[in-house]
Amino acid sequence: MNNSYGLETHPLRDALYAELHSRPFQVLPSPARVSCLAVIIGPEQKQAEFEHFCSLYSYFNCEPPGQDGVCFEIDFGHFKIRRDNHLEFTSYMVTHTNVDASLGLFEQNALACLPLEWLSSLPGKTIAVFHVAVEDARTVPEPDLALVKSHFEGMRLVGSRPQNGDAQVWTSFQLHSDGCGRFLIYNKNMSDSQLGRMVQRVVEIETYRLMAMLALPMARKYNAELVQNDEKLARTTASLADPSEASDEQALLSELIDMAAWVEAARAKSAFRFSGTRAYHDLIVKRLAELKEDEVSGHLTITEFMTRRLTPAVRTCNTADKHLESLSTRIDRVSDMMRTQVEMSIQSQNQQLLTSMDRRSKIQLAMQHTVEGLSVAAISYYSVGLLKFLIEAVYDKGVNFDKSLVIGLSVPVVVGGVWFATRKIHKRFLLLAKAREDKDKQM
Incomplete structure (x- = not known):
């Protein structure tokens, strides 16, 4: 009993209340510099990654947490760091608000606030690393396009006015000379809370985009092999369907077993990856809808870019997944047909054997x-x-x-x-x- 009414509460009640607030939005002033890392962590690396994160506290003479959690936000004074635990990866968002206006937008980044030796020994495989430069444009005119392009080393830009024009977002969705991605955000009419939520949506879109595309090389590889197995299965089915062709049932059965083994192995390797791609794509679609983008003349919006580039990749993965399922079903059907044919052949042989035995019995x-x-x-x-x-x-x-x-x-x-x-x-x-x-x- 832990309330003034003397009621007995469910043991999970407090955890369920806390779950809705486990990943709070950040409050982000402008100007600011944000750097993001997404590191794929295997199950065996979870504890090592948490211990490595705790070691960061010792650099700044702070007390580390006693146990791992879903989300940590720590203010180390001159910068803040947020760590989020996900199913497959761990993300870090480092925020630095003491911006030096004399330096370039991406020459100073928040990752510089972290010890280099700590960064270089971070467990796991880095899938995403990018910088977000947030500028305050509430009292200055809209930035010149040529100037914006210079910040992205002349690459083709994707830009939009999210939140019904209260901000302007630019990116190239490419890696730059420093090996990192870049986002440039101009705050035109947003509060710190609104800006923090929008930046987090942009960060999640970029991270989930890369995680969703992890399955694409696998899908392309399997699609090529699926075509070959489709042709092989078609030949096997044709030989079974042709009564005039004397088929080697043992050889056909061996081919079916090989194909079935390959399909099941492929499904075992790809099922989690393909389902993850669908889940990440759904999250991206929701985050894009929340951006409420308006178009910048002559440029694709983030939503248009994702629809044209990411959606086909996701469809390729879905097609490979469905193709594997379809091939598995068809192999089962052909196997059933072959088993039926073998059983009929065995029954015919048994009938002949019984007839022969009956004849011998009469003679005996x-x-x-x-x-x-x-x-x-x-x-x-x-x-x-x-x-x-x-x-x-x-x-x-x-x-x-x-x-x-x-x-x-x-x-x-x-x-x-x-x-x-x-x-x-x-x-x-x-x-x-x-x-x-x-x-x-x-x-």
């Missing part, structure tokens, strides 16, 4: 009956021979009867008895076999 039954007839004759022969000895023994003892007649009459009796006993035994075995079969069926 006929032979068995023949053998039984011979067995009856043989047993009867030996039985009559034994009976003859008995009759002769009785005759020799003085019993008077026709010995030959008795022996002759005993033959049909013995044969009939042997035949009856054999049939009885045969029926007994049949009944035992049937009883065992009924028992097996019940189980």
Whole structure:
């Protein structure tokens, strides 16, 4: 209970309230210099990156945080630094407001406020590094285009008037001689809070743009290989569909297994990257809408540039992703068709085998009956021979009867008895076999 009403609160309530304020917008005066870094951090580097960030506090005699968090904003006096933790990367935004007007717009940047040895040992792979120069244009006329272009080393410019003309933004979306990107923002009629929110949107657009395009080389690579696998699958399907062509089922099955293995490996490698591209692109679209841009005559706006350059790249990634899914589905269908064909072939072979076994069983039954007839004759022969000895023994003892007649009459009796006993035994075995079969069926 932690309220004046004595109510029992949910253990996550405070965290849920804090989550909405975990990434606050900055308040940015003009003029100012902002430098941004985005560093891709692997799971195994998370702790090392946080410890490295904590080491920055020791350079300025400050107390580091006890544990990692979503967002940190620290004011070191002559500059501020903001660190944001994202799923794949960590971003740093360094802000310097003590601007020397005698220096060029990009000759002085906020990264110079950080120790060089700290920057050079930052864990991870840097995906984005760019500078934002913010100038105050509320009391001066609109800057000359030639002067603006000189700040970007003569590169083609993209420019717009965001927030319904309250600011002017220029960029080239290219790397310059210092290896960094550049943004030039003129504040014409914005408060510090409005300017801070707009600058953060621009920073996020540039960072998310680069993260979204990470999947493009992968998509191009897979698109080329997908065409080859499409053709191979088409040939396999055609050979299965042509009854006149004798197909090597083992070879076809091996090809299908190889294709299926390649597709699943490609999907495993690309699924996260392609889904990330879609997520970053959605964020970019939202940030562009929030800019509320007006056109600068003769120049593409940031929204127009992104629509023309970034959107096709995202569509290429989406196409590769859908193509992989489609190819996987078609391979499954062909595999099912081949399995059905193999099963039908096996059933045909089994039917032929059963027919052959049935034929052999009939032959064996006929032979068995023949053998039984011979067995009856043989047993009867030996039985009559034994009976003859008995009759002769009785005759020799003085019993008077026709010995030959008795022996002759005993033959049909013995044969009939042997035949009856054999049939009885045969029926007994049949009944035992049937009883065992009924028992097996019940189980």
